[in-house]
Amino acid sequence: MSSHLPAFGKPRRGDARVALLDAALSLVRRQGWSATSVDQLCHAAGVTKGAFFHHFASKEALGVAAAVHWSAVTGALFAAAPYHAPADPLDRIFAYLDFRSELADGPLEEISCFAGTAVQEMFATSDPIRMACAASIAGHAQTLEADFAAALVQHGITCTDARSLALHTQAVLQGGFVLAKALGDAAAARDAVAHLRRYLEMLFAKGT
Amino acid sequence: MSSHLPAFGKPRRGDARVALLDAALSLVRRQGWSATSVDQLCHAAGVTKGAFFHHFASKEALGVAAAVHWSAVTGALFAAAPYHAPADPLDRIFAYLDFRSELADGPLEEISCFAGTAVQEMFATSDPIRMACAASIAGHAQTLEADFAAALVQHGITCTDARSLALHTQAVLQGGFVLAKALGDAAAARDAVAHLRRYLEMLFAKGT
DNA sequence: TGCTAAATACCAACCGGTTGGTAATCTAAC
């Protein structure tokens, strides 16, 4: 509640942990996990290495905490987003996709997913980080599951299930990020969402 | 012609370059670009660092060459694959998707894409690598474009175009890889392909 | 005072890259 806003750029005493986690999100999204050094994180957060290892036992431990932090930050963003307004569950799904498409209007470095970026590098070398990223992605997918389930029932669709559709939505978004980064154009991410929207439109129109 | 086969595991003289490129493909796909050191590449290839910098001006230069090598290796794999057999272009697309689904049966480290993995880390820090990866992905997508174009005409579909569909196919595959790595299960990649197949089935059935 | 957050200073290992040299291979003159 009365969370004192960080008055200026300099982090106050007690802010080091969050400053490091925020730095991790932006640095890892820009340049990946392995290329991001502890020194770099400390510099970006405006703290020293002593503070880093006071709050985190290792770089890996920070990675796990950063994935949790990412879930919290994005969770708050999506919870506050206006796409929950429609009464019909399918309309809420479409509103979610429109919202994701709008998010992809920003700079390239802002449209990627911390968890997706980190897990691509670390899936074979750090199980704690892999699991934390999996929980982040699957957790976000789960917020769509109830709407998908309701829409499936409403339209009498049985050829797939809500969990699969929710995960596929995340897969298409992740793939859109990869292509956008490669082609240097966020439009690639929006195109992927547009195809996904058409898929869902046809899938749910079929049963109506 | 009389190219003596490499008698044993030890690379003969002249093999160093290819050995390094092959090592790059497997190491980067497993642990990402930044986590893969030049020493590691040399050890895996069975050569010394002197050989490395004889063939490549820098680690970045090897990255660009590895992306080209990746295109050549996968290009040969897909060119020799049996999915080109069907007479109907749409059937060839479906056969391609089935083939990609089969490929995802192997171990997790074998289902990922070198270009997609590398570009996710390097898109903001190395434009040469970013462009080489983009060329690899877009080049592979282009091999599907003619079939998509023919199928679109055949079914009278105008709401999208062949290039967009070909790129979206790659986006779904890339996203499937990310989810498979996160969840530790290649089935996630196959699920993504299955949803893509259903999308295309409905899209092209509509126009028939 | 007692406890925690953060700063300073430091380390051994490893990073990408360079060095000077050696051995295999190609070329061409004879």
Place this chain on the structure above:
DNA sequence: GTTAGATTACCAACCGGTTGGTATTTAGCA
């Protein structure tokens, strides 16, 4: 068809800088 000479392919040792991580000290709050 041999062989001198240029060229390529490769090796071992090394370089300065950076890595993740630690030990010790100082400042702030209750």
